[in-house]
Amino acid sequence: MAQKKAGGSSRNGRDSNSKRLGIKVYNNNYINKGSIIVRQNGLKINSGKNTFISKNYSIHSLINGIVNFYEKKKKIFIEVNNVYY
Known part of the structure; x- marks a missing residue:
């Protein structure tokens, strides 16, 4: 019989893939139009004018325009404003 114990397996060595939030x-x-502004888990940032929230809480643009972040009653909102040339 061999006098060598079996090597134990490590409990480390696992890591999840990044979610790119x-x-x-x-x-x-x-x-x-339709582009993602924010990817998030839960409503950390809220949807404002000319934006919508998808099923996974990502915020998308409804129109072509300029992104604007603003705070209202201690909540952060995102809106997209029209661009006039």
Whole structure:
């Protein structure tokens, strides 16, 4: 018989894939219709004018325009304003 114990397996070595959450288009930047402004888990940032929230709480633009972040009653909102040339 071999006099060597079996090597124990490590309990470490696992890590989840990153979810790529966060702000994708920042304040005063141009955005196209339907593009993602923010990817988030839960409503950390709320939807404002000319935006909508998808099933996974991502905020999208409804129109082509300029992104604007603002605070109202201690909540952060995002709106998209029309661009007139």
